[in-house]
Amino acid sequence: MKSLNRREFMKGTVGAAASLTVLSQPRARAAGEKVIIGVMGLGGRGTYLAEKFAQRPDVEIAYLSDPNTRRFARAREVVEEAQDKRPKMVQDFRKILDDPSVDALINATPDHWHGLGAIMACQAGKDVYVEKPMAHNIWEGRKMIEAARKYKRVIQVGMQSRTAPYTGKAKEYIQSGKMGDIYLVRVFNMMQHPKQKETPNQPVPEGFDYDLWCGPAPKLPYNPSRRWLNQWEYSCGPIPGDVVHQLDLARYLMDDIPYPKTVVHTGGVNALTDGRQTPDTQLATFEYGSLTLMMEAALWTPYMKKIPADIRDSDRFPNWPFCSTRIEILGTEGFMYYGRHGAGWQAYDANGELVRSEYGRQADKEHQDNFIDCIRTRKKPNADVEIGHKTALLCHMANISYRVGNLKLEFDPQTETFTNCDKANQYIKREYREPWVVPDNV
Amino acid sequence: MTLRKLLLSFGIAVLCSRCCYSQWLEISNVKLRQESTELAGPKIMIEYDIIDPGISPESPAYVFVRYSRDSGKSWQFIPMDSLRGNGFDIVDKSGHKQIIWWGTSQTSFTDGNQVEVRVRGIAMARIPAGKFVMKSLPGAGRDESKEISPDPDLPLFYMAKNETTISMYTDYLNELGSEAAGWNQRMASENRCGIVRNDDGTYSVKPGRENYPVTYVSWYDATNFLLWCGLRLPSEAECEKTMRGGLYLDGDAAKKKPNPMPERRYPWGDESPGADGVFRCNYDSEDDGFAYSSPVGSFAKFGSPYGICDLAGNVAEWTLDWYSTSYHAGLDGFRMVRGGSWMAVAAACDAITGATQLPLKESSIMGFRGVKGPANSR
Numbered sequence A: 001m002k003s004l005n006r007r008e009f010m011k012g013t014v015g016a017a018a019s020l021t022v023l024s025q026p027r028a029r030a031a032g033e034k035v036i037i038g039v040m041g042l043g044g045r046g047t048y049l050a051e052k053f054a055q056r057p058d059v060e061i062a063y064l065s066d067p068n069t070r071r072f073a074r075a076r077e078v079v080e081e082a083q084d085k086r087p088k089m090v091q092d093f094r095k096i097l098d099d100p101s102v103d104a105l106i107n108a109t110p111d112h113w114h115g116l117g118a119i120m121a122c123q124a125g126k127d128v129y130v131e132k133p134m135a136h137n138i139w140e141g142r143k144m145i146e147a148a149r150k151y152k153r154v155i156q157v158g159m160q161s162r163t164a165p166y167t168g169k170a171k172e173y174i175q176s177g178k179m180g181d182i183y184l185v186r187v188f189n190m191m192q193h194p195k196q197k198e199t200p201n202q203p204v205p206e207g208f209d210y211d212l213w214c215g216p217a218p219k220l221p222y223n224p225s226r227r228w229l230n231q232w233e234y235s236c237g238p239i240p241g242d243v244v245h246q247l248d249l250a251r252y253l254m255d256d257i258p259y260p261k262t263v264v265h266t267g268g269v270n271a272l273t274d275g276r277q278t279p280d281t282q283l284a285t286f287e288y289g290s291l292t293l294m295m296e297a298a299l300w301t302p303y304m305k306k307i308p309a310d311i312r313d314s315d316r317f318p319n320w321p322f323c324s325t326r327i328e329i330l331g332t333e334g335f336m337y338y339g340r341h342g343a344g345w346q347a348y349d350a351n352g353e354l355v356r357s358e359y360g361r362q363a364d365k366e367h368q369d370n371f372i373d374c375i376r377t378r379k380k381p382n383a384d385v386e387i388g389h390k391t392a393l394l395c396h397m398a399n400i401s402y403r404v405g406n407l408k409l410e411f412d413p414q415t416e417t418f419t420n421c422d423k424a425n426q427y428i429k430r431e432y433r434e435p436w437v438v439p440d441n442v
Numbered sequence B: 001m002t003l004r005k006l007l008l009s010f011g012i013a014v015l016c017s018r019c020c021y022s023q024w025l026e027i028s029n030v031k032l033r034q035e036s037t038e039l040a041g042p043k044i045m046i047e048y049d050i051i052d053p054g055i056s057p058e059s060p061a062y063v064f065v066r067y068s069r070d071s072g073k074s075w076q077f078i079p080m081d082s083l084r085g086n087g088f089d090i091v092d093k094s095g096h097k098q099i100i101w102w103g104t105s106q107t108s109f110t111d112g113n114q115v116e117v118r119v120r121g122i123a124m125a126r127i128p129a130g131k132f133v134m135k136s137l138p139g140a141g142r143d144e145s146k147e148i149s150p151d152p153d154l155p156l157f158y159m160a161k162n163e164t165t166i167s168m169y170t171d172y173l174n175e176l177g178s179e180a181a182g183w184n185q186r187m188a189s190e191n192r193c194g195i196v197r198n199d200d201g202t203y204s205v206k207p208g209r210e211n212y213p214v215t216y217v218s219w220y221d222a223t224n225f226l227l228w229c230g231l232r233l234p235s236e237a238e239c240e241k242t243m244r245g246g247l248y249l250d251g252d253a254a255k256k257k258p259n260p261m262p263e264r265r266y267p268w269g270d271e272s273p274g275a276d277g278v279f280r281c282n283y284d285s286e287d288d289g290f291a292y293s294s295p296v297g298s299f300a301k302f303g304s305p306y307g308i309c310d311l312a313g314n315v316a317e318w319t320l321d322w323y324s325t326s327y328h329a330g331l332d333g334f335r336m337v338r339g340g341s342w343m344a345v346a347a348a349c350d351a352i353t354g355a356t357q358l359p360l361k362e363s364s365i366m367g368f369r370g371v372k373g374p375a376n377s378r
Helices: A006-011 A014-018 A044-054 A069-083 A094-098 A111-123 A138-150 A165-175 A210-214 A238-253 A364-377 A385-403 B166-176 B219-229 B236-244
Strands: A035-040 A059-065 A088-090 A104-107 A127-130 A155-157 A182-190 A262-268 A281-288 A291-298 A326-331 A334-339 A344-349 A354-358 A409-412 B028-035 B043-050 B061-068 B083-085 B089-091 B095-101 B116-127 B157-160 B195-197 B203-205 B316-323 B334-338 B354-357
Touching: A035 A044, A035 A364, A044 A059, A044 A069, A044 A104, A044 A364, A059 A069, A059 A094, A069 A088, A069 B354, A088 A094, A094 A111, A104 A111, A111 A127, A111 A138, A127 A364, A138 A385, A155 A364, A155 A385, A165 A238, A165 A334, A165 A344, A165 A354, A182 A238, A238 A281, A238 A291, A238 A326, A238 A385, A262 A385, A281 A385, A291 A385, A385 A409, B028 B116, B043 B061, B043 B116, B061 B095, B061 B219, B116 B236, B157 B236, B166 B195, B166 B203, B166 B219, B219 B316, B236 B316, B236 B334, B316 B354
Parallel strands: A035 A059, A035 A104, A059 A088, A104 A127, A127 A155, A182 A291
Antiparallel strands: A182 A326, A262 A281, A262 A409, A281 A291, A326 A334, A334 A344, A344 A354, B028 B043, B043 B095, B061 B089, B061 B116, B083 B095, B116 B157, B195 B203, B316 B334, B334 B354
């Protein structure tokens, strides 16, 4: 197969370059043959994923890439330790895409690179494991689905909690009707973030390709103290970056409910007034007909704790009222606490009596197993790109409601646009910086 | 280990120890005797020789003493505030030393025959109090929650001239005993560390690896070793000042030796580590002579303005400082690592680059060194 090479890409937009590619049938590695993977983005999550995949006997990490070469050593070290083979270190991820021996790309970049990185990988014939939130905006998510389907690629989104067996049991319990009819699901994601303290702009340090790092986003003056998570240009926001797991679990538990009819957001930058753009307080209500999904999230609640490490993989439950990553399912005949990170779930009857408890375990490995299995079998993965899109959509909808003044917005699932606010539709798609443009026709 | 047992007989001086572990300073003729006093209970006199022409006020030794009262089964650190004399803590002159060990609860031994002491010394550099230039890259991993002074200043402190070596760490493990935490299987790696656990529960250094920096140590391992010595990890600010030097190399009190390059990028200046075919530290280059880490001090010629070696490259070094990224805050507690490593690109070996690591991480590219100074020195 001929993959998109760098020269071709630089001639024009992604779309122009993609039109030059000649597609092959999706490759499926034979059993016993290692799946060859390259990693794009060597921050904490990318390094973690590189290590975990490198530890698998059925995978070889052939490439590690990051625009910032200062990040190379930490990632290379863990991969070498895990697989006893040195990966190639590259600043530009397109070198991974150029290599026909590579089967898949792990995309663990900031949000602004998720969509284009995944689409370019599909065009180059690579399967993709992309971190969440899957896309920077609604339109981009739809394009990712189109690319995956057009090029017959597997895209697994890093929403691993839905792969956990205890989550499946919770879904079965809810769907069995033992809790009656479910009319309300409350999703929590309370965190504690520090204020950012912006310092003056600085020259781009040696060894850092800042232009590549910015990619499709505007190239703001280099300022390392400005957190990308807090800027719309690069991020969906720190709350969506985490609550997306909770929203995905809520959707999964409710049998993957597709699209809400409306959204209304409350909140803003209330506590961490440090020049950030993205809110520190986000409460959103999504109406799915008779079912209401509520999201409560904030960045200033130190007493709310994520699941402690000693509970994550044990036969213990968290202290639910102070569990920052819980989901509450409210039915006409019962109530359920569900906790992420292997915290398990507990169900109560109409009298408030505990009637069912299920301990949990985290499922990172199972999610990775599923990705590798799908690369071989060409099945759709557990967190397929369409699922990822419909979950990320909730984050985008809440953000857009906030950005238009916390207005209640009505959503048309056919066009994936808002029907009662033109201004809201301006946020459906971002401005892409040449040449890093996601084309209409992927 | 050649620090020989010191038998204590009441009122009788007994013997000596000589250290041949790489990077402990050589200490010989250790003598120990217990003397009674009229009113203050017994005291212990410890004498030893430390003969090293390199010892000076700028490059002193840090000397600490550990003792056992059960024939070497367990050991304790003798607190500095129970010692008097000229041979403990910061020792800035070579020669014969005398320490008086006071403290009735510690020194009232009922069976003096079971008492042993071990005296160890580490080569240090003196970093005088004063202002310096701090310009860490926040995006490269600085704890943004810290208040960064625009005019940073640090009190006097001392930093080990070299990274903690494999043999020093093995000595520590052997003193802790076979059940001690602090060793992991990866430390047996021939090229990347070299500490083997023997069947009898003791630890050995693979021949030839004595003088290499210890690796695969977690932040906790490093901290425990330094507590054992009476030292601590450096802060990021201390690392940065030590790399560049203060505005005055003799400190703000003297101000006689202005630093010609207070904003230098690397300990030796601004030249890239491999500029002009001269290799100034051990980084990710096939031409610097080392495929993995190098023996400590291999690039001594390119040390910091205070004569401290391998601050750039070789192994990255744990620091005291937390990293509180917004994303992970409250959950994990990353610590900062400084100085680049044998696996890092040249630019990552500079004075400003830090990396984040979980404190439990045991890595072949990370080690540590000790600091003696005020507890909250930032």
